[in-house]
Each structure stands twice: as structure tokens, then as C-alpha cells.
Amino acid sequence: MEIVLITFGFFIAVIFAMSIGFIIKGKTIKGSCGGITALGMKKMCDCEEPCDNLKAKIADGTADPEEVARFNKGEPQFYEVK
Numbered sequence: 001m002e003i004v005l006i007t008f009g010f011f012i013a014v015i016f017a018m019s020i021g022f023i024i025k026g027k028t029i030k031g032s033c034g035g036i037t038a039l040g041m042k043k044m045c046d047c048e049e050p051c052d053n054l055k056a057k058i059a060d061g062t063a064d065p066e067e068v069a070r071f072n073k074g075e076p077q078f079y080e081v082k
Contacts, residue, residue, distance in 0.1 A: 057063035 054063060054067065058068060
């Protein structure tokens with residue numbers, strides 16, 4: 001039983017140390033698989049209509065031309081998930 005308690009205490013100490021390191025550095029946890037960029041997508045949403053944020057950028061003239069051109073296509077941009 002003593003070994004179990006020592007092991008449990010060790011795990012708690014390691015988790016506590018990791019949480020203190022996270023609080024001090026303030027970095028978010030990052031994945032290593034590439035995420036949505038590995039699929040060739042620039043963002044999560046491939047919407048038919050621009051979001052309010054992009055509409056505001058278009059109105060200001062500060063929008064990225066590639067991003068605006070993506071919404072000017074006449075056909076839907078759906079893709080099939082298998």
C-alpha cells in the first residue's frame with residue numbers, strides 16, 4: 001500500500017509542476033499533426049457567404065483578395081466526407 005501512495009503522490013507532484021509551468025509560461029497546448037492545414041484548408045469554415053468579420057474587412061477595403069475571390073464562385077464549394 002505504501003508503494004501505491006508514493007506513486008500517487010509522485011503523479012500529483014508531476015501534474016502540479018506541469019500546471020505551474022503552464023501558468024508561468026502562459027502558452028497554449030499545441031498539436032503536432034498539422035490540423036486543418038494538413039487538409040489544405042485555411043480555416044475551419046468553408047462557408048458559402050462571408051462572415052461578419054470578413055464583410056467588415058471588405059467594406060473597409062482591407063480584406064485579402066484571395067479570401068474575397070473564394071466567395072465569388074458561382075457554384076457551391078461542398079466536399080464529400082467519406
